[in-house]
Amino acid sequence: xxxxxxxMPSAVAPKHSIAPERSLNQRMDALARANRIxxxxxxxxxxxxxxxxxxHSLLLDPPxxxxxAKVFDMLLAVPKYGRVKVNKILAHCRISPSKTIGGLxxxxxxxxxxxxxx
Numbered sequence: 286x287x288x289x290x291x292x293m294p295s296a297v298a299p300k301h302s303i304a305p306e307r308s309l310n311q312r313m314d315a316l317a318r319a320n321r322i323x324x325x326x327x328x329x330x331x332x333x334x335x336x337x338x339x340x341h342s343l344l345l346d347p348p349x350x351x352x353x354a355k356v357f358d359m360l361l362a363v364p365k366y367g368r369v370k371v372n373k374i375l376a377h378c379r380i381s382p383s384k385t386i387g388g389l390x391x392x393x394x395x396x397x398x399x400x401x402x403x
Contacts, residue, residue: 325350330362341398344386352387356380356397374400 307315329351332338340363343351351359360371375382378396380389389397 322350322353326354330359333359333362334364336364340401344389344394344398344401347386353385355382356384356386356389357382359386 325348329338329343329348333340333343340360343359344356357371357375360366360374361368366374372382374397375384378393378400380393380397384393
């Protein structure tokens with residue numbers, strides 16, 4: 286008995302994409318950029334923890350280096366917000382724990398900020 290893959294034409298078969306080769310300079314530039322982003326995010330988390338920065342302002346107007354950070358991780362940096370509370374907040378706002386700050390919709394962003402301001 287033929288299987289689904291036996292009857293599938295080769296033009297429809299999934300193709301695997303291969304990442305292009307990168308030169309040493311390109312890899313080093315990417316590494317330097319990643320290290321800068323990690324350093325900035327670490328400073329940002331320290332500022333959130335110390336109360337020098339508001340999570341509300343961060344969510345409403347995020348800097349570029351935070352766009353790809355997980356909302357869950359940024360909320361964990363806020364004092365008095367642990368895993369359980371953050372998970373409840375995200376569930377209430379219908380936001381996946383793996384959602385990035387840059388990936389938040391306008392509805393999710395405003396709902397999250399208004400919930401955190403209570």
